[in-house]
Amino acid sequence: MGTEPSPAAADVPEPPKGSSAAPHLILIDGSGYIFRAFHALPPMTRPDGVHVNAVFGFCSMLGRFLEQHAGTHIAVVFDSARLTFRNEFYPAYKAHRPEPPEELIPQFALIREATAAFGVSCVELPGFEADDLIAAYAKAMEAQGGQVTIVSSDKDLMQLVRDAVQLLDPIKQKPIRAPEVFEKFGVTPDKVVEVQALAGDATDNVPGVPGIGIKTAAQLITEYGDLETLLARAGEIKQPKRRETLLENAEKARISRRLVQLDADAPLPEPIEAMVAKPPEPARLGAFLREQNFRSLMARMGVGDARASIPSRVSSGPAPVVEADPAAAPFGPYETITTEEALRAFLAGVDGVLGLDTETDSLDALKARLVGISLATAPGKAAYIPLRHGSNDILNPAPVQLSLEAVLALLGPVLTDPGTLKVLHNAKYDLEVLAQPANGGIAVAPVDDTMLISYAMDAGRWSQGMDPLSEQHLGHTPITFDSVTGKGPKRITFDLVPLDAATAYAAEDADVTLRLWLKLKPRLREEKALALYEQVERRMVGVLAAMEMDGIKVDGVELRRIGDDFAGRLVTLEAECHRIAGRAFNVASPKQLGEILFDEMGLKGGKKGKTGAYSTDARVLEDLSAQGAELPKVILEHRQLAKLKSTYVEGLASAIAADGRVHTDFSMAVTSTGRLSSTEPNLQNIPIRTAEGRRIRDAFIAEPGHVLMSADYSQIELRLLAHLAEVPTLRDAFEKGQDIHARTASEVFGIPLESVDKESRRRAKTVNFGIIYGISAFGLGAQLGVAPGEARGIIDAYFRQYPGIRNEMERLKEEARLKGYVLSPFGRRLWIRDIAAKDPVLRAGAERQAINAPFQGGAAEIIKRAMVRVPQALAAQGLQARMLLQVHDELVLEVPEAQVEATAMLMKHVMEEVAALRVPLVVEVGSGKNWADAH
DNA sequence: GGCATCACG
């Protein structure tokens, strides 16, 4: 660690002049610290492979600073996104800056964690640079009569120097006040922006006036006072060349002034009162430093016990047997804990990491009663704590067991201990169960999730269920849930399972979970999936849990009205069907309908599928209807209303909970592409495409004083196509904000853009979608209603126009063939089964999946990243909006009426800036009293 | 419990 930056301790400045009783705010320029730390230190990694050199340097500098300086208030200020309000009027501003190095990117989040671990406030705000926030806080503190020290060597901050505000160079530990500013700029601090406006700044792309440097600028400003006066009187300047350039570049100078002028009126994301300086909590800081394996810092800061870190234990193992093979220890017998002494003794064995599982009486986490808890401290060492077993029934008396209160008194502190990592399988469920007041209301943290660890590496390869993973990775078949509870009508709830069977099942699950973690967590680094897991999947657990627990309000009375309307019309439609058919039959039975249409009425249409039954789906019925048949049309209307009534009106109504809201369950690890899915009820397929269907959306409403807001990505998958494939004209179209389907029609069908008709645009749109689905002539033909031959011609024309897209499709198929998976744009491994199948049908299907998966998966990752940031951004701005639903490219929020504008701006900004593609991301935001109106 | 159908992106 010899190269660690060690600022000299000498010459510690006094606070700026003023009474010592006055508040003194210290503002640390976080970005400056970060880049200095990163570049000053050689690469360092944690035992799990995460790069941490900047984190180390940052902690080191911050720790040292805190030891040497005392303010009454302190905060570290960070830059949020790349783009700020300055880019709105001058896009080139800082635009040429390179992306941060790859090893640094994952460290930004850790550095924010580090700041919090030191007990110091983190401040950032999308759309504003750290410098703006510093200016705003300095102004606010000065207005309160306090003093301000800004820790930064950024010369742009020199404009802020006043009697009450000084800079402190973090390297030289040298205060910067008016004399130092004059030395640098040749003017007093209040004239610095005038000089910068003229001189410009090449590193930030601030143009200035060509040929004028700081010296000349200072001279001119000293003479004329400020930029505007100078420009107004530029004609008086004697030197002809200088006069000319000034007159020519007046506008550049004005823009430059706007670029360098810091926005002291920027909003304050956090009140100054919340920034009170306090010493770090040793437990919290120790836990963080231990997690990073910063033993020397732990020693220096005097926190925690600097022996083995959690990650290092994963690779080195607490005992040889574990390192050799997590599957080696026997699976049971396990302990049943029924006394406080036994629980104390078991918890004494907890060493940094704890396998955890809950048993309940329901799969619905929000309704579940906690029945028992199982824990595992090492492979083979697990126990079950029954809490609510047995009944009042004399035949099944409650066994001796600890009360929830007694258990939580001992276990609660472990579950919330920042130094003990809790490992669960499908953590979202257990976290929600334990968060229920009736189950203790515990906020478990920190948490790892073996289901998500597996999903980050093996999505689409195999199921992420605990039992299959145990088979796969441990070679062990766990006891099944069904075998202890029975199934079908004889199934009993878990509280009625005898304690010996309950322990064998439940403790084994905690044991298996811990062993899976030992086996899988180190693999994340090897498979380059660690960042995906840590920064996306793991953080989504809390985000989704909050969304599910919030739920969305649904108007049951409105649903009932719609249902009554549908019911009446269904009766009429059914009678109409029977009349046309000439006899009664079950309108909802495809089998009976097929027989009537094709056998009795003699319409033409073929058998289909292995079952040999007639197909009567919407496409077939529409064809028949187009040929003049009367019955299919009525059937179609009946089917539509029947679907709406059973699935949406009745299904939704029965899902309204006691709080008047519907709480879906988002599945985090079921899709092969990285998307979420939604069940019980599915709120990702609420109707929108037809007018009748949209009535269902009217019933999704906001609380009084609130509105629903919908923010959705426009054409995200096509933008990913333009990003991934070399397609100059598509990129151009997105850059210009053109109608992408019209542009495609123009280029593929060879018609001028302005004369593209509706039909051509529709066809082009279908082709664009087809491309993303892994186009085939047959499929496109079916969709367009043309012969495969004609579709083939369209596809050929498309690929001739966009050879880059064909190349990308071929590359993806090749990648899948070679490796068995394709990589999403953000590095998720998407496994493609059957890619090497002999069966050409199977293989062709797999190739289409290989083509589609990166687009669908890339879009899924973009919105997941946004979902992680939205709650943070809302909190930072003090907005009360709550994110309720995700529908693949759309986020639905409930927003206080007074905050609609601010929230809409924030959503657009966060979602659009979450990824930097080669084309812009565009988000459309709408709001209204219900979900239909929000679009 | 599998199949057909249809709701969404």
Place this chain on the structure above:
DNA sequence: GACGTACGTGATGCCA
């Protein structure tokens, strides 16, 4: 030259 598909989901009702 033939093979039969558009990609990803979940809920419902029928029927064996």
